[in-house]
Amino acid sequence: xxxxxxxxxxxxxxxxxxxxxxxxxxxxxxxxxxxxxxxxxxxxxxxxxxxxxxxxxxxxxxxxxxxxxxxxxxxxxxxxxxxxxxxxxxxxxxxxxxxxxxxxxxxxxxxxxxxxxxxxxxxxxxxxxxxxxxxxxxxxxxxxxxxxxxxxxxxxxxxxxxxxxxxxxxxxxxxxxxxxxxxxxxxxxxxxxxxxxxxxxxxxxxxxxxxxxxxxxxxxxxxxxxxxxxxxxxxxxxxxxxxxxxxxxxxxxxxxxxxxxxxxxxxxxxxxxxxxxxxxxxxxxxxxxxxxxxxxxxxxxxxxxxxxxxxxxxxxxxxxxxxxxxxxxxxxxxxxxxxxxxxxxxxxxxxxxxxxxxxxxxxxxxxxxxxxxxxxxxxxxxxxxxxxxxxxxxxxxxxxxxxxxxxxxxxxxxxxxxxxxxxxxxxxxxxxxxxxxxxxxxxxxxxxxxxxxxxxxxxxxxxxxxxxxxxxxxxxxxxxxxxxxxxxxxxxxxxxxxxxxxxxxxxxxxxxxxxxxxxxxxxxxxxxxxxxxxxxxxxxxxxxxxxxxxxxxxxxxxxxxxxxxxxxxxxxxxxxxxxxxxxxxxxxxxxxxxxxxxxxxxxxxxxxxxxxxxxxxxxxxxxxxxxxxxxxxxxxxxxxxxxxxxxxxxxxxxxxxxxxxxxxxxxxxxxxxxxxxxxxxxxxxxxxxxxxxxxxxxxxxxxxxxxxxxxxxxxxxx
Ligand SMILES: Nc1nc2c(c(=O)[nH]1)N[C@H]1C(S)=C(S)[C@@H](COP(=O)(O)OP(=O)(O)OC[C@H]3O[C@@H](n4cnc5c(=O)[nH]c(N)nc54)[C@H](O)[C@@H]3O)O[C@H]1N2
Ligand SMILES: Nc1nc2c(c(=O)[nH]1)N[C@H]1C(S)=C(S)[C@@H](COP(=O)(O)OP(=O)(O)OC[C@H]3O[C@@H](n4cnc5c(=O)[nH]c(N)nc54)[C@H](O)[C@@H]3O)O[C@H]1N2
Ligand code: SF4
Ligand SMILES: [Mo]
Numbered sequence: 001x002x003x004x005x006x007x008x009x010x011x012x013x014x015x016x017x018x019x020x021x022x023x024x025x026x027x028x029x030x031x032x033x034x035x036x037x038x039x040x041x042x043x044x045x046x047x048x049x050x051x052x053x054x055x056x057x058x059x060x061x062x063x064x065x066x067x068x069x070x071x072x073x074x075x076x077x078x079x080x081x082x083x084x085x086x087x088x089x090x091x092x093x094x095x096x097x098x099x100x101x102x103x104x105x106x107x108x109x110x111x112x113x114x115x116x117x118x119x120x121x122x123x124x125x126x127x128x129x130x131x132x133x134x135x136x137x138x139x140x141x142x143x144x145x146x147x148x149x150x151x152x153x154x155x156x157x158x159x160x161x162x163x164x165x166x167x168x169x170x171x172x173x174x175x176x177x178x179x180x181x182x183x184x185x186x187x188x189x190x191x192x193x194x195x196x197x198x199x200x201x202x203x204x205x206x207x208x209x210x211x212x213x214x215x216x217x218x219x220x221x222x223x224x225x226x227x228x229x230x231x232x233x234x235x236x237x238x239x240x241x242x243x244x245x246x247x248x249x250x251x252x253x254x255x256x257x258x259x260x261x262x263x264x265x266x267x268x269x270x271x272x273x274x275x276x277x278x279x280x281x282x283x284x285x286x287x288x289x290x291x292x293x294x295x296x297x298x299x300x301x302x303x304x305x306x307x308x309x310x311x312x313x314x315x316x317x318x319x320x321x322x323x324x325x326x327x328x329x330x331x332x333x334x335x336x337x338x339x340x341x342x343x344x345x346x347x348x349x350x351x352x353x354x355x356x357x358x359x360x361x362x363x364x365x366x367x368x369x370x371x372x373x374x375x376x377x378x379x380x381x382x383x384x385x386x387x388x389x390x391x392x393x394x395x396x397x398x399x400x401x402x403x404x405x406x407x408x409x410x411x412x413x414x415x416x417x418x419x420x421x422x423x424x425x426x427x428x429x430x431x432x433x434x435x436x437x438x439x440x441x442x443x444x445x446x447x448x449x450x451x452x453x454x455x456x457x458x459x460x461x462x463x464x465x466x467x468x469x470x471x472x473x474x475x476x477x478x479x480x481x482x483x484x485x486x487x488x489x490x491x492x493x494x495x496x497x498x499x500x501x502x503x504x505x506x507x508x509x510x511x512x513x514x515x516x517x518x519x520x521x522x523x524x525x526x527x528x529x530x531x532x533x534x535x536x537x538x539x540x541x542x543x544x545x546x547x548x549x550x551x552x553x554x555x556x557x558x559x560x561x562x563x564x565x566x567x568x569x570x571x572x573x574x575x576x577x578x579x580x581x582x583x584x585x586x587x588x589x590x591x592x593x594x595x596x597x598x599x600x601x602x603x604x605x606x607x608x609x610x611x612x613x614x615x616x617x618x619x620x621x622x623x624x625x626x627x628x629x630x631x632x633x634x635x636x637x638x639x640x641x642x643x644x645x646x647x648x649x650x651x652x653x654x655x656x657x658x659x660x661x662x663x664x665x666x667x668x669x670x671x672x673x674x675x676x677x678x679x680x681x682x683x684x685x686x687x688x689x690x691x692x693x694x695x696x697x698x699x700x701x702x703x704x705x706x707x708x709x710x711x712x713x714x715x716x717x718x
Contacts, residue, residue, distance in 0.1 A: 004540075007459045014451070043597060057606055058420065075468065099386070100129065148347075151449060155331060157452060169296030202298060223298070226278065231311065233278065267581065305697035323551060336446070387411055391417065393602045393603055395423040396424070396602035398688060403643075443536075475493045494514055521534075569699060591639070593664060594664050602665070620661065634649055690708060
């Protein structure tokens with residue numbers, strides 16, 4: 001049976017799958033042993049890509065609301081309805097009256113990644129929201145201000161490092177994030193086989209912590225304190241050793257001064273990590289000849305997300321590990337890497353505008369989704385009256401989900417580009433489906449910019465579809481919001497998009513290609529390896545472009561041409577952290593999240609093989625907390641926060657730090673008006689009913705999803 005190589009688009013690991021199709025049905029998906037990057041690695045989600053493709057609930061026609069109900073409609077009817085409702089609204093209230101929420105899969109979907117921005121630019125709204133503000137925005141913020149571009153994010157050189165300090169990341173389950181690396185388990189084993197060491201900082205003894213050499217169960221939200229204490233020790237013990245890096249770094253002395261109050265003794269009672277352990281970690285980090293510090297979701301979606309993200313790279317710099325093999329390095333992708341051209345210096349800016357109601361800052365053109373409901377519910381000039389969601393399910397993935405859900409019902413008009421009728425799209429007036437991952441071409445334009453090895457892999461659409469490709473849908477929406485109406489010539493619009501991309505690249509677009517293929521071909525030809533799409537077509541298992549290489553100083557785009565170790569927009573937040581030093585833990589329980597191997601945020605719970613078995617949506621509690629609160633494993637607890645409450649089964653486990661409750665996000669499928677039968681039967685609860693939209697990382701407005709104060713009691717018996 002013929003197996004076709006396909007890059008899995010479901011998470012950041014970019015694994016190669018070998019997919020078998022018989023008589024139009026997908027009958028198998030395994031790891032592709034010939035893939036140049038993943039070499040056969042696969043996870044349960046990738047193996048279920050066929051089940052996703054054949055899911056009978058996956059939408060195959062547009063839905064339009066008629067007399068209050070979403071009913072199937074033709075594409076022409078759907079676009080006509082959008083034009084009829086959206087165009088007058090834009091004319092009367094202006095661009096900002098229409099908000100956008102773009103979710104996580106828009107990064108994993110090449111047509112949406114390329115043409116979403118065309119539509120968003122044409123719409124021209126300042127009310128642009130994405131899942132980034134419940135995720136990685138603090139890292140863009142710190143990287144932008146330190147290195148000059150928000151996508152100049154160093155990744156740990158996993159395959160050559162000898163010491164890896166991981167904070168708030170569980171790549172054995174998540175398969176890595178802001179670190180494209182299939183088979184993290186194998187790569188961590190490699191570190192240990194080389195005689196190296198892996199240290200994990202996490203309130204939970206996660207699967208990654210279990211395979212590490214050392215684990216510290218930190219109190220949620222206190223990573224910046226711990227990291228500052230490591231910096232403090234480096235200065236106090238004269239362990240700052242930047243080597244050749246020093247000539248490229250500004251602000252070192254300022255960082256030393258800022259670190260002074262954060263001694264190991266001062267942070268120990270707040271972080272829960274002992275002072276002597278902190279001191280030892282700092283010495284080990286300094287002594288290791290190839291070390292990398294890496295922080296992920298647990299360090300970004302918390303009270304001090306920006307400071308923690310910054311301090312991770314401060315440590316990489318002070319130990320001389322930035323940009324050297326085995327340290328934290330800057331990838332150089334074959335296409336689309338914004339920092340590939342040296343010498344482009346202009347100060348990167350954030351906070352260019354602020355949200356109307358709460359004054360939260362713009363970062364990379366986005367406003368924090370924690371305030372989307374405010375913008376819809378608060379009347380006045382500039383109020384959001386309509387919303388377009390693209391690959392997003394904010395009703396399950398953003399804080400105070402109940403309030404947002406209510407807000408969506410107050411909108412004058414809503415459109416969802418989504419493959420399911422789910423918790424969010426059920427609020428829409430028009431739902432536009434896209435093809436399955438096997439029915440569209442794929443190339444990981446963004447993720448290769450964060451890969452631990454430079455690779456490039458192209459996947460043409462494997463299966464035919466009757467659905468329009470999402471780039472065509474997005475161009476039609478572009479036409480509507482540009483006043484060209486729903487019947488505009490999409491092919492001509494696409495020619496314009498390609499001509500503009502070609503002009504910027506100084507190249508001629510390929511005459512025989514269109515859509516994403518034509519744009520990707522241009523990006524590859526303009527890229528540092530001068531590949532063409534034809535080169536990638538000739539290499540179905542991918543092209544290996546080698547290990548990461550040093551890129552300083554060319555990669556820097558700050559005004560000074562140096563690494564700004566103490567950028568003003570970041571360090572202004574240090575006094576807030578300083579105040580946290582005096583906040584002795586008061587015994588209040590705090591909520592954190594967790595990811596699960598067979599789960600993908602909120603949207604793959606309709607795939608039966610992935611939800612089979614026991615209920616995984618539980619509140620994990622330490623035995624001492626369970627005993628104190630009279631909670632019994634398997635029985636229901638009532639968890640309450642300022643924002644809301646949920647009833648959820650208790651799972652007692654000593655893997656979790658005392659004082660901490662963990663509930664996974666993305667569940668809570670038991671709502672009316674959805675068409676996801678399997679997910680509804682495995683509903684779980686929505687942990688974002690508890691997440692408090694008023695708690696944010698101050699510099700960026702990113703939501704605090706880890707470290708939410710909660711109360712837990714036994715649920716009253718029905
Ligand atoms: N409490 C808590 N909340 C969290 C997190 C947490 O750790 N804790 N994590 C946060 C993070 S990191 C993220 S990224 C966000 C994710 O937040 P979102 O991006 O809002 O949510 P997803 O669950 O990824 O939903 C993706 C949506 O896209 C649809 N979709 C899937 N594929 C396609 C496609 O090809 N085309 C189209 N048009 N639609 C598609 C799905 O049906 C689903 O509705 O959640 C965040 N929320
Ligand atoms: N299987 C699966 N894979 C996924 C996803 C999924 O839903 N399922 N989602 C994808 C997405 S959108 C993303 S962004 C990535 C995220 O990938 P990761 O960043 O690896 O995310 P998590 O697995 O949520 O790991 C976060 C860890 O932080 C810990 N933590 C919580 N609070 C704190 C804190 O205050 N300090 C510290 N040090 N640790 C803390 C949690 O206990 C958890 O172990 O995963 C992606 N991959
Ligand atoms: S780890 Fe990610 S990319 Fe790899 S098979 Fe699983 S979902 Fe797909
Ligand atoms: Mo994410």
